[in-house]
Structures are given as structure tokens and as C-alpha cells.
Amino acid sequence: MHTQMAEMVAYWLPKDGTPAAEWEDGVAYSRQSGWFAVADGASTGNSSREWAYTLASTFVADRSAQALHDDSSQSFLDWVDTARARFDPKSPEFPVSRMPEWVQAAGDRMGAHATFIGGRLDDGHVRAVAVGDCCLFHLHAASGRTTAFPLSEPGQFNSNPRLLSSLGDRDHQLADAVRHYRAPFAPGDVVFAASDAFAEWLTKGIDDPDVWKALSGIGNKGFRRLCQDLRMSRRMKNDDVTLWRASVPERSKR
Amino acid sequence: MYSQPIDRLHPGCILLLVDQSASMQESFGGRAQTKADALAQAVNRLIRNLVLQCQRGEEVRDYYHVGILGYGKTVGPVLGGSLAGQHLVPVSLMADYPLRMTTEVLPGTDVSVELPVWIDPKADGGTPMTAAIDLAGSIIVEWANHNLDSFPPIVVNISDGFATDGDPRSIAAQLRQIRTSDGNLLLFNINLSTEALTPIEYPNSPVHLPNPYAVGLFEMSSELTPFMMAVARGMDLPVGNGARGFVFNADPAKLSEFLDVGTRVSQVTDR
Numbered sequence: 225m226h227t228q229m230a231e232m233v234a235y236w237l238p239k240d241g242t243p244a245a246e247w248e249d250g251v252a253y254s255r256q257s258g259w260f261a262v263a264d265g266a267s268t269g270n271s272s273r274e275w276a277y278t279l280a281s282t283f284v285a286d287r288s289a290q291a292l293h294d295d296s297s298q299s300f301l302d303w304v305d306t307a308r309a310r311f312d313p314k315s316p317e318f319p320v321s322r323m324p325e326w327v328q329a330a331g332d333r334m335g336a337h338a339t340f341i342g343g344r345l346d347d348g349h350v351r352a353v354a355v356g357d358c359c360l361f362h363l364h365a366a367s368g369r370t371t372a373f374p375l376s377e378p379g380q381f382n383s384n385p386r387l388l389s390s391l392g393d394r395d396h397q398l399a400d401a402v403r404h405y406r407a408p409f410a411p412g413d414v415v416f417a418a419s420d421a422f423a424e425w426l427t428k429g430i431d432d433p434d435v436w437k438a439l440s441g442i443g444n445k446g447f448r449r450l451c452q453d454l455r456m457s458r459r460m461k462n463d464d465v466t467l468w469r470a471s472v473p474e475r476s477k478r
Numbered sequence: 479m480y481s482q483p484i485d486r487l488h489p490g491c492i493l494l495l496v497d498q499s500a501s502m503q504e505s506f507g508g509r510a511q512t513k514a515d516a517l518a519q520a521v522n523r524l525i526r527n528l529v530l531q532c533q534r535g536e537e538v539r540d541y542y543h544v545g546i547l548g549y550g551k552t553v554g555p556v557l558g559g560s561l562a563g564q565h566l567v568p569v570s571l572m573a574d575y576p577l578r579m580t581t582e583v584l585p586g587t588d589v590s591v592e593l594p595v596w597i598d599p600k601a602d603g604g605t606p607m608t609a610a611i612d613l614a615g616s617i618i619v620e621w622a623n624h625n626l627d628s629f630p631p632i633v634v635n636i637s638d639g640f641a642t643d644g645d646p647r648s649i650a651a652q653l654r655q656i657r658t659s660d661g662n663l664l665l666f667n668i669n670l671s672t673e674a675l676t677p678i679e680y681p682n683s684p685v686h687l688p689n690p691y692a693v694g695l696f697e698m699s700s701e702l703t704p705f706m707m708a709v710a711r712g713m714d715l716p717v718g719n720g721a722r723g724f725v726f727n728a729d730p731a732k733l734s735e736f737l738d739v740g741t742r743v744s745q746v747t748d749r
Contacts, residue, residue: 241485241487245535246534246535248535267534270533270534270536273535319535319536320536321536321537322536322537323533323536323538324574325592326573326594327533327573329591329592330526330530331530331533333591334530
């Protein structure tokens, strides 16, 4: 199967009542290489949005097979170090800080933080690595069941997920937080990656085929409507939302 | 009740009433530092923490309106510089306009950091607590009228002694009647001790309080909200059901702890 031919699309929405510029997740993917990533900047601290963007974009640009090695968390944390080296919140591509210098300095001392999931579709497999509560959902066409990774139940989501810091001084505490996923990716399978609010809702309906059917064909408008409905009915918390989807077109199955 | 999340459309309000009477120049909790020094330090630290809680993206968001009233020789707002004379200030303006910056070395490191200062120690005159509570009411009622759906205002009164301008209990009861749709104003009291005495923290009954003055402060104090109770329990503080936001004979550590617990709202969202 040529997984590099997978169709990929991402949807995102800021918190209700906030402008698009305040969306603090990051998402990146490449159909050609099969690499993808979703990151969610922590709400407190400055530059978390920029850190989430840097993590996602650097992961996809680097294509570091080392980062996906599932024999050790250190390989992934070594890659995070390379992302840190490229992290520049004062880059012209980001909004200019309007904070007083002392606030900026205090924020810099605390560092920026984000949860992360990144992976690759290739050689008939999906591989992923995660820290925190960004999740991957793998719909297996053959069995009709869905695998959730790294969290699979609503009760596992809380307000204190494990985070990747822009400062490297606490990486030694993250060794047990790095999770790996690897599974065959068969024709007809679909893979989603989502930041925590949407992922939490998905774990509630993980056994509902209608949810996955709807999401497999959802477009921008449909996604926006769905999120608004979930927020209004309080079935999903009002948070930034990101959903990435990969699937193999019918013609590639043959 | 007491569950409205804080966001820019529903900001919170924190008003500190700080005793600036002459007795505040006495030592605090048996230590060399004066009560006035420790109070100014704790208030500056609290405001700094509030500002840092409000940094999002490239800005400080106005999740709180903050005020500091002093009572001693005079009664009134104590912010200075560009904020002089202002009663309640959006937290982004607090961030922009400290009185000055001081340099401190971070404990256990050789790293120097610039820390903002908004108030300086002051100790002069009597203890016109009743007038301060009265002024607080006139400020807060206006705020509540403009922020009807916000988390209720929090007023923290920090003093080392008796009111010298009459019994403050009835005016405090009136203050606590100010409300938003999310509940009544929360009034908390902390009594600072000159000597190193055993503090009485968050009592839920006046039974063990040592004198009528302490009982009066207990009666003036609101109960902690469920969220504050959870925060206090998370800090291993002794809070039972119905615990009031009141500490008697506090030392410097208890002062900082109290300001941390008493200014916690249910949730600050990112909007």
C-alpha cells in the first residue's frame, strides 16, 4: 500500500468568543512524507502558542525516524532538544509581544509548555509518539474497532497533563511520559489526531460508528457546526480544538 | 454559586484593605522584619503572581480588576505613580505601571531578577478599619453593577489590631451583601501578630478564639468557597466544613498562604 498517497486534512477552531489569532494549538502534516503532528500550547505562560507551532512544524520538517524509535523515550527527547534549538518566540513570523519586559522575562524563566502527538504513515504502518493528552484514534477497517492512544477514556483527561517544556531542565522527569504507538495501517483504515478537548469527546463515543462515519467525511463547515453544538450542549469544554485526519482513497486500495 | 469562570467578559475583582497604622512598624511574628515590610512584600508578590497568571499569548489579559486601599493616618487608594488615586485597576495596567523595579537574587541561585514594586511599607496613625470597609463598599458596589455575571468580588482585610473608628461588624455585614449573579461578596480577614504565637487558621466556629476582638473578626469573615477549600486542603491546611476565610495571629508564612488561598476563584479560562 502506498501510504504516501493518503489524503490528509486538518480542522481547527479557537475557543468560542476568541479571535483566530488566539488559537494556541499547532498542527502540521505532509502528504508526501506521511509525517504529521498536533501540539497544544498550555494556557498559562507566554509563548506556548509559538512553542506548539514550533514542535509541530519542526517534527514534520525534520522527519526524524529517531524520534519515533519505540525502544527508548530518550530518542524522542533528543529530538525535542533539536526543536528547542530552533524555538524563537521573537521570530518575525509570530506576533510581537505587548507584555512589559518584566512579565516577558518572568515568562521566559518559566518556559513555554505544550502537549504533543506526532507520527508517520509509511510502509503500511502508523507510528506515533505522544506526551500528554493530544490523542490518536485509529479506525481499523477490517475489524470495525477503534484504537485510542495514549488516552482511551474520558476519565484520563485532567487539567494537569504531562507537558513538553521549551526549557530542557525537566526532561529527566518525562521519561515515563513518552508513549509510543505502532500498528499496521491497512487500506480503508482512517487515523485521526486531536488536541485534548476534542479527543476527550471522542473517547466518550469511541464505540459509536456514527461518530466516526460522520468525522470521516466532515468538512470545514461541518466541523465548525459540530464543535459549536458540542460546546453549547456542554459535551465538550470550550477550548482550542484541532483535528487532523488521514485516510486512503478507494483507488489506492486496489 | 461561586462557579462562574473568570474571563475577559467576566473579570474577577480583588480588593485588598491594608492596615497602615503606627503599630505596623512593630516586628512581625517575633522576627526582625516589621509587619509593614512583610505586608508590602506579600502584597507585591500577590499582584506579581496575579499578573503572571494573566499572561496569554503576547499580552496580559484583563482577567482581574485589582485595588489596594490603605488605612492609617488616612484612608484611600495606595497605588502610586501612574496609578495614583485609582481604586480598581485592570491587571494589565498593574503590569504596565509598577512604582519601580527592584533587583533580587533568586534563592539558591546566582540569578538576579527584576521584581516589580507597587506599594511601599507605611506605618502611621490609628486604625480606621470601619472607614476603609465603608470606602470599599462604595467602590465595589459600582464594580458589581457593571459586572453582574462575574465571580463575586473578593475583599481581603489585613490588619494587626482593633478598629479605632468604631465597631466594623455592621458595615462589614453590609459589604457582604453586595452580590453578583454568582454569589455574595467574599470578605476575608487576617490578623497579624507581633509575637510568635500559634496562629488560629480558618476556624468554622468562634469557640476557641481567645477574645471578643477575634470573635468579631470571625463574624466579619465569609466562608471559603468549595474551590478555595479544595485548594487549602491541597496545601494541607486545616479546613473543616464551614471554614471561614480568617486567620488570627498570623506570621509571615501564614500571610502569604492566606493570600494564596483567599484569592483563588473557581477557574480562569482563556477567553
